[in-house]
Amino acid sequence: MKSSIKKSIMSTTLLASAALTLVACGKPASKKVEEKFPYKTPVKAIKHGGTLKVAEETDTPFTGIFANELSNTAIDQNIASPGNENLFDTDDNYKITDKGPATQRIDKKNNTITITVKKGVKWSDGKQVVAKDLEYPYEILANKQTKSQNYSNLFENIEGMKAYHEGQAKTISGIEMPDGENGRKLVLHVKELKPGMEYSGNNYIWEKAEPYHYLKDVPFTKLESSDKIRKNPMYFGAFKMKKLVRGESITWVPNKYYWRGKPKLDKIVVSVLATNSASQAIKSKSFDVTQVINSQWEQVKKTKGVNFVAQIPLYYNFIGFKVGKWDAKKDRNVMDPNAKMNNKALRQAIGYAMNVDKVYDRYTHGLSFRVPTLIPKEYGDYFNKDAKHYSYNLKKANDLLDKAGYKKKGKWRVQPNGKPLTIRYMARVTDDSAQSTIQQNYLQQWHKIGLNVKLIGNRLTEFNTYVNNLEGDSHDFDMCQIGWHLDSEPSPSSLYSEDSPKNYTRFVTKKNNQLLKQMDSKKAFDHKYRVDKFHEWQEYMNEEAYAIPESGSYTVYAVNNKVSGYTLKPSETNNGRQLWYKVGFVK
Incomplete structure (x- = not known):
């Protein structure tokens, strides 16, 4: 899954990034988006030149960690998108194609994956992207000195990865560069081939590169804080960073070495925009690309001079219950049988008390909506439409x-033992002005069934603090709202497994481990078998209620009608990322 704390918190990331009505490897998803909004702006002839102004709506300054392996927020990834490309392009079902910066070949006989970078794919300093640039990210992810939150036990399917992660080896034995570090070919030797490996976002193959020649002199302990990551990152995408105003804006100019072709624009300026200013910014056309805050749709829907384009991204919110902790020595989650929220009836009652449908109909005009399981229906037949879910029932x-x-x-x-029961709830500040009202509504609903639920600090938690609380395993909350922007390969293992640091509820059960293993096994190359296991997992998770699905939503953009080339269609993007070199102003 990709997400708002990329499976990043919004590579699954904690929330909010653009990517179209995504379809995984199963049957096509609903065409609901196409009926309500188009996927792209009208195609018109484009002139060269001009500055495109893009708004990034947030009430939290961006952290500015411009390394994919270390970044944990969709905000950082969004504002880096003019320069930051993935290695692979995909088709509309997110199957990896040969059209992107690199190609991939899977050898089922020898259990290898060969990735080859195309000649002419160059960093913004003109140097060819080479094999070492593909290998180096695995070192960043796995070396504990970087403290990367994006490392997952799933990477240990690569031979030698676990030994490197645990400091028992200085290199990763299963990563081969047959033509040397400066060649263009990387071979991954894996223990087992997985059914999702032909698709982007499978969490076994890292789909990014880092400029080793540029970063090699920076110690891992100082990488995240270094100027080469924070102030002067290097990418091989269409644009390169020219000016950074920390926490406020980034100015991008064309990368003259860009391999696909010369960008149409002279500049792209991405600026932070306060959410309460979003509707006015759209109506006044202060920006050329602005995301619509769903609760503000009625205020902006009649705006002239803009085209509204949209997607239903692979994204959802859920209510998670803290039932354990992360054991750093064992690198795994450990359940606490005595945890306050380790009672299934209590968790289920909290789910049934939530009037999700009514809330989102009222405050987001139907642009946000209830999701019934932890596998969105945009994943096609992996979604279990028959799974019993938490409809409102006081x-x-x-x-x-x-x-x-x-x-x-x-x-x-009170608790069954007679002791008082106070449930500390953490909900994050988001880009939607209705968030506070929605969360206060939920508090009232829980109070109706006699549960003393309180927001920690009696307010919504600022996003960076929220992320720190989750990653730091804070003891200050008992339950929380979490949002994931998911990867396009549907496996939930990187979010809910025993070995995943992003399993922030810290629940671990034998049945969950078994189902996750089965859905990603070699046997799961049989599509029907894999679908059956996905359906079983959704039923199990809804029953156990460690993570109660809450909401998904449309992502709608207001795009200046003088702009052409802006599209959200997967096969016309770089793995869901806008191909900014195509975007420009019409003649």
């Missing part, structure tokens, strides 16, 4: 609590 919520021994003492219920 009576059922009360009955569950009564039977589980959560008796009322005055206004509030």
